[in-house]
Amino acid sequence: MGGASRYAGGDGRRLSEADTWLVEAGRRRAWTHGIVNPPLYRASTVLYETIAAMDAANRDVDANLYYGRKGTPTTWALREALTGLEPGAEGTMLMPSGVSAITAAILSCAKAGDHVLLPDSAYDPTSAFADGLMRRFGIEPQWYDPLIGAGVAGLFRANTAALLLESPGSLTFEVQDVPAMAAVAREAGVVTILDNTWATSLYFQGIRHGCDLVMQACTKYVVGHSDSMLGSVTANAARWRDLQKTVWQLGLCVGADDAALGLRGLRTMGVRLARHQESGLKVARWLAAHPLVDRVLHPALESCPGHALWRRDFSGASGLFGVVLKAGSRADAAHLCDGMRHFGLGFSWGGYESLMIPCSPERLRRVTRWQAPGLCLRLHVGLEDVGDLIADLEAGLARFAAAVGGS
Ligand SMILES: Cc1ncc(COP(=O)(O)O)c(C=O)c1O
Incomplete structure (x- = not known):
């Protein structure tokens, strides 16, 4: 797929060019037949007219229909679009979820007897995989301070x-020094894997910053509408073949409907992210000034650990951040969360809708301590009117204060 990308090998691309790419990517005439959106190829078996045609298809399954699991124009288009968003990337593989993208990326470079480092702020299922299957297969995990x-x-x-890098970290939003960490890893022959779901390749380009494998839970901002599970890993040239072989051997693939939903979401990801950023920051600043709030964990606010790195390396912020209250605990969350009108109570994020969950980051820590004086929440600020969202939070915090106190 590498040579197929207009941006592969490029550098320093302006965001406006990425916006054009989001609209046009993957729309090759051979795949679309002139239709604006690549058609949905629902396929398992491909029929050949001759043995020669069957053998020819097998020689390059990224460009020829061979068998459903190896891809169709619907999945090729999404892969090409995602590859083009990461300057310097060689190719992208798709997986049925973000978690399967993480596990496939790790398995593409680690074997029994190896040691793998991951941040203490890693997404919980990433740590669960490290502690579970990874250990069972003889790969030793070690957690480190994300900063x-x-x-x-x-x-x-x-x-x-x-x-493994995840920047910012799950729930606690520490921004990591990805370029410095990737540089020392490369010098030592260690493969870097970045979970880039929060920023997407629009606001942080992982390959350009020295990472080898950049994964995204496309379930979030790429799909963008909370109606599909999807993951991707984009690789540089050095890691591309091992990634592809691993994904094939694991039998991971995605259906045409999910790939098409990913492509559809990608077309508007730029405008959606800009709005998530704008509204997210307004809500974050409003919360930071609220008497019940201890601190807001948003990479664009100075209160966020590693904020200076965000300023240096990222070109934007998405709509997901944390808030720590001065009082209460997880047991008090219902006073705030149960009566919300606009913020839904549910897992995941990156869709057009606002969401919240209470969380307890301290329970997930293994090598660092995380402390908070009160209830912690993770918010996803969606595309609703920001005044409505702030009013919703104001009412929720008033309910919470009436029941728990703390302001
Ligand atoms: C940072 C991060 N990475 C990966 C994932 C996993 O994605 P999925 O739910 O598609 O498996 C999530 C899901 O919440 C996430 O927050």
């Missing part, structure tokens, strides 16, 4: 195969 920076080199061993 360790280039000091992570001190944790490298002769058998360290991969360094």
Whole structure:
């Protein structure tokens, strides 16, 4: 897929060019037949007229219909579109969820006897995989302080195969020094894997910043409408073949409907993200000034650990952030969350709708301590009117204060 991308190998691309790419990517005439959206190819079996045609298709399954699991123009179009958003990338593989993208990325570079580093702020199922299947297959996980920076080199061993990065971290939103960490990893021959779901490749380009594998839970902003599960891993040239082989051997693939929903979402991701950013910041600033709020964990606010790195490396912020209250605990969450009118109570994020969940980051920590004086929430600010969202939070915080106190 590498040569197919207009942007592969490029650098320093302006965001406006990415906006054009989002609209036009993957719309090759051979795939679309002139229709604006690539058609949905629902396929398992492909019929050949001759043995010669069957053998020819097998020689390059990224360009020829061979068998459903290996892809169709619907999935090729999405893969090409995602590859083009990461300057310097060689190709992208699709998976049926964000979690399967993470596990496939790890399995593409680690084997029994290896050591893998992951941040203490990693998405919980990433840590669960490390503690579970990874250990069962003889790969040793080690968690590190997400703010360790280039000091992570001190944790490298002769058998360290991969360094996982997630920036900002799940629930607590620490921004990592990805370029510095990727640089020391490359020097040591350690593969870097970045969970780039929060920023997407629009607001942070992982390959350009030195990462080898950049994964996204496309379920979030790429799909953007909370109606499909989808994951992707984009690789540089050095890691591309191992990634592709691993995904094929695991038998991971996505259906045409999900790929088409991913493509449809991608077309508007730029405008959606801009609105998520604008409204998210308004809500974050409003919350930061509220007497019941201890701190807001938003990479664009100075209260966020690693904020200076966000300013240096990112070109935007999405709509997901955390808020720590001065009082209460997880047990008090219902006073606030149960009566919300616009913020839905539910997992995931990145869709057009606002969501909230209470969380307890301290329970997930293994090597660092995380402390909060009161209830912690994760908010996703959607595309609703921001005044409605603030009014919803104001009423929720008033209910909470009446029941728990704390302001
Ligand atoms: C940072 C991050 N990475 C990965 C995932 C997993 O994505 P999925 O739900 O598509 O498996 C999530 C889901 O919430 C996430 O927040």
